[in-house]
Amino acid sequence: MRLLTALCSFVLLAPRVFAVQQAPPGQSEYVPIKDLPPTDQMPAAPLLIAAYAFVWIAVMFYLWTIWRRLNRVEAEMGALARKTAGR
Amino acid sequence: MRKVFGLPVVVVGALFAAAPYFIAQAPYESTMGLIQKIMYFHVPSWIAMYAAILVCGVSSAIYLFQNKPAADRYAVSAAELTVLFGSMGLVTGPLWGRKAWGVWWEWDVRLTSALLLELIFVAYLLVRKYGGPGSEKLAAAAALFGMAVAPFVYKSVDIWRTVHPKTSVVPTLPKVMAGPLALTALAFLLLFFVLLTLRARLAERQAVLDELYLAHED
Numbered sequence: 001m002r003l004l005t006a007l008c009s010f011v012l013l014a015p016r017v018f019a020v021q022q023a024p025p026g027q028s029e030y031v032p033i034k035d036l037p038p039t040d041q042m043p044a045a046p047l048l049i050a051a052y053a054f055v056w057i058a059v060m061f062y063l064w065t066i067w068r069r070l071n072r073v074e075a076e077m078g079a080l081a082r083k084t085a086g087r
Numbered sequence: 088m089r090k091v092f093g094l095p096v097v098v099v100g101a102l103f104a105a106a107p108y109f110i111a112q113a114p115y116e117s118t119m120g121l122i123q124k125i126m127y128f129h130v131p132s133w134i135a136m137y138a139a140i141l142v143c144g145v146s147s148a149i150y151l152f153q154n155k156p157a158a159d160r161y162a163v164s165a166a167e168l169t170v171l172f173g174s175m176g177l178v179t180g181p182l183w184g185r186k187a188w189g190v191w192w193e194w195d196v197r198l199t200s201a202l203l204l205e206l207i208f209v210a211y212l213l214v215r216k217y218g219g220p221g222s223e224k225l226a227a228a229a230a231l232f233g234m235a236v237a238p239f240v241y242k243s244v245d246i247w248r249t250v251h252p253k254t255s256v257v258p259t260l261p262k263v264m265a266g267p268l269a270l271t272a273l274a275f276l277l278l279f280f281v282l283l284t285l286r287a288r289l290a291e292r293q294a295v296l297d298e299l300y301l302a303h304e305d
Contacts, residue, residue, distance in 0.1 A: 051125045052107075054179065055128050058171060058174060058175055062282065066286055070288070073293055
């Protein structure tokens, strides 16, 4: 009886188990790269380099603006000091 | 000034120089491959932005309730850095998304709220520049609003359905990926500290110049 139950269970459940474990169907023909979805065709490296470059450029640009503003303030202070001394 | 900046500048420079090596050593993520490495400066730029928002909000509260000019100088400096680091996140994110999601931008909750948070601090700077006398207080109130909004932006991915990964992803990273991420996060936070000190120094000199002009007119 136990053996019969086990055999019946195997027969009923086996197709489901093997269906889950089945490998995906093999590629039947050559697929050129242009037929892949656009995201798969796109190279990642230029996007990665662009992101890294943007971070560097943004930091350098901000540092340059601070340096420029600081120089302008110091120059104005110097000019004001000279004007005050000339009075 | 040089003493204050010497060591942090050297450390930040060394960290940024070393970062590409450690990022290159980190393994590829299973589904995204190379493009996932944008994470190593996308996530730290948001961490630095949140740090800047915190400094801006707390300094603005001190300025509003205790009227300390030094706090206002730190608030305006941190607001500029919020916009700087936010722009890094808003640019590196779409570059990542273009490959990973197939689109540059998606009007979902996380991306849209992050853009609005950035715009709040752009508005802060515009009010400071063109608001005329008394705009400091108005801008400080806007900074408090921005600080209150920031936690919602961070948690939005956990609350609403969105294309952006949830906050639970980063804590589950293996050590080989978490290490370089921690290194770049540290580099960005140190960079934030250096830039904040430098920008606050500029604000201090501007305040001295304004006082000199007033004394000169008298």
